Amino acid sequence: MSSRAAIRYAKAILHTANENNTQSVVFEDMQSVQNTIEASRELQAVLQSPVIKAHDKKEALLKIFSGQSAATHSLIKILVDNKRTSLLANVAKSYIDLYNEEQGVKVATVITAVPLSSELESRVMAKVKQLTNSEKVTLQNEIDPEIIGGFILRVGDIQYNASIANQLGNLKREFSKSI
Structure with missing residues (x-):
């Protein structure tokens, strides 16, 4: 189950994607993000770790998801800046659910x-x-x-x-x- 914060971030990115008419592109990005995080215990540990610096997390995530859209990169940067990287998988899942509901x-x-x-x-x-x-x-x-x-x-x-x-x-x- 996604947290309320993850749902808020997902609603915000869906709203932005609707304005830019990029909902389906971001939907594919979020599926990729969710699958990548679920498949990698190491990545999950990095996202949860309070020891790893925010700058290093941002750099790593942007390299891992370099093929994603600008909206996804923006989401990653916001989550890192707000010290919410642990929510990334839940935000992706929430976005997928919201997108499916909307469609x-x-x-x-x-x-x-x-x-x-x-x-x-x-x-x-x-x-x-x-x-x-x-x-x-x-x-x-x-x-x-x-x-x-x-x-x-x-x-x-x-x-x-x-x-x-x-x-x-x-x-x-x-x-x-x-x-």
Whole structure:
């Protein structure tokens, strides 16, 4: 969950992007920023570290994200200047959520024990489109081996849990009630 500060920064950059008509460019930047930070423990540590100087963080981030737009570079500079670099991943996530909401895109998250096959992904996508009455749907697949099998589907406030772990938990509760 994003902090209120991250949401404020995301709203500000979305507003600027709307004024400059660069929303989709910044959207791609934010996806890249979020994926890069999530994939690198070292980068996460640098962003969180109070020991590393702000100037060094700014220099490193601008080199890492050198291919991004001027709006993204501006965001990085502002976060560094305000000593808020630890929020960068949350700002990116908040921007992505706000952009999708503004574009009417529904984001569905499917949690499975193994990666979805392309056939199963298309079947889940069709079901999500039917449930949401929306043609603009993106699907995120998260892997969680602890659910054993089946899936958990989240679309907005709705969650459908068809995991084997959930079914085993229900059986365990039923048995403990009858004892």
